Amino acid sequence: MASRIRAGWYLGRAVVCASLLLVIASFHPSTASAQDQPTTWEAFDARAAALAPVVSALAAEISDGTCRPVHELNADLTTPIGSGFKLYILAEIAAAVEEGRLTWEQPVTIRKDLKSIPGGPLLFVPDGSVFTLRYLAEQMIQRSDNTATDTLLFLAGRENIERRMAEAGHHDASLNTPLPATREFAVIKFLWSDEELERYRQASDDAKREMLAGERRGFPALSAFFDEHGDQDKPVRVETVEWFANRHDICNLFLALNAMGGKPELRPLLEVLTLNDPIGFDREKWTYVGFKGGSEMGLQAGNWMVRRDDGRLFVFTAAFLDPDQALDLASIVPLLEAAPDLLHGEP
Numbered sequence: 001m002a003s004r005i006r007a008g009w010y011l012g013r014a015v016v017c018a019s020l021l022l023v024i025a026s027f028h029p030s031t032a033s034a035q036d037q038p039t040t041w042e043a044f045d046a047r048a049a050a051l052a053p054v055v056s057a058l059a060a061e062i063s064d065g066t067c068r069p070v071h072e073l074n075a076d077l078t079t080p081i082g083s084g085f086k087l088y089i090l091a092e093i094a095a096a097v098e099e100g101r102l103t104w105e106q107p108v109t110i111r112k113d114l115k116s117i118p119g120g121p122l123l124f125v126p127d128g129s130v131f132t133l134r135y136l137a138e139q140m141i142q143r144s145d146n147t148a149t150d151t152l153l154f155l156a157g158r159e160n161i162e163r164r165m166a167e168a169g170h171h172d173a174s175l176n177t178p179l180p181a182t183r184e185f186a187v188i189k190f191l192w193s194d195e196e197l198e199r200y201r202q203a204s205d206d207a208k209r210e211m212l213a214g215e216r217r218g219f220p221a222l223s224a225f226f227d228e229h230g231d232q233d234k235p236v237r238v239e240t241v242e243w244f245a246n247r248h249d250i251c252n253l254f255l256a257l258n259a260m261g262g263k264p265e266l267r268p269l270l271e272v273l274t275l276n277d278p279i280g281f282d283r284e285k286w287t288y289v290g291f292k293g294g295s296e297m298g299l300q301a302g303n304w305m306v307r308r309d310d311g312r313l314f315v316f317t318a319a320f321l322d323p324d325q326a327l328d329l330a331s332i333v334p335l336l337e338a339a340p341d342l343l344h345g346e347p
Contacts, residue, residue, distance in 0.1 A: 054322070
């Protein structure tokens with residue numbers, strides 16, 4: 001039987017790793033009073049523009065199979081999304097379950113060559129540990145566990161996920177093709193020279209895939225790098241080595257996820273999305289809250305799909321980017337906490 005190891009057992013080195021590269025969304029409820037929060041979308045935009053050089057946001061209603069924007073702030077702007085890309089992996093996993101290629105309860109083995117840092121306790125389980133596919137999906141979404149992520153990415157198939165990205169309405173899936181695993185991502189971001197990165201950017205897709213496969217074998221050097229270096233003090237290649245989308249892409253993705261999750265055999269998809277509610281939606285006003293965020297130094301992004309007490313379904317997605325310095329999360333979080341009330345006030 002597939003084992004289910006509690007995540008808290010293996011947090012030792014994860015704290016050190018996560019301090020260097022925050023791919024996990026790190027929202028925490030603020031202590032700001034309600035009177036400090038904007039009460040209109042216009043006030044939201046003004047506050048947001050003061051918090052980062054690049055800001056993009058979209059509030060939209062999912063209705064009649066479309067995303068109907070109710071408010072936009074630079075929503076067409078393509079930005080990094082951090083761990084938000086893991087929603088595309090979840091979408092492909094669900095499609096594979098529907099097609100009979102995978103099952104939610106099938107056992108999946110943790111392989112040494114797919115362990116990833118930083119972020120996530122599954123890095124520290126023994127090689128060969130076995131978990132259910134659903135448990136790995138939960139860890140990928142709730143804890144943004146990178147070992148779970150890379151395990152599922154290669155189980156579902158990198159090229160399958162790239163196709164799913166296009167099918168889910170991404171405006172330009174080639175921005176993420178080939179789709180880097182988190183382990184490859186960290187090597188490219190921290191270990192490659194500028195010359196190596198430029199060679200990669202100029203290479204064909206096939207050549208890029210070969211280069212990525214080689215970097216998975218270079219994991220010991222990455223581990224040594226993380227052991228040697230202390231806390232990250234500024235953003236690193238946040239505009240160039242990332243996963244990318246605009247806010248409409250995210251809404252289209254939630255549209256696809258919601259449609260799949262309405263099928264009985266795919267109900268776990270929607271349940272997995274509810275495991276993290278970082279800004280604390282009022283459950284008397286909101287009957288469903290799905291979330292996945294993404295962050296690293298210089299980037300904070302959050303993506304919500306929520307159902308209001310009148311049955312209407314909304315998406316709220318926002319990204320803040322500063323390629324030169326860390327963001328002020330103490331100011332960003334209270335602003336994001338205003339979104340539930342703004343959405344609840346939509347007629």
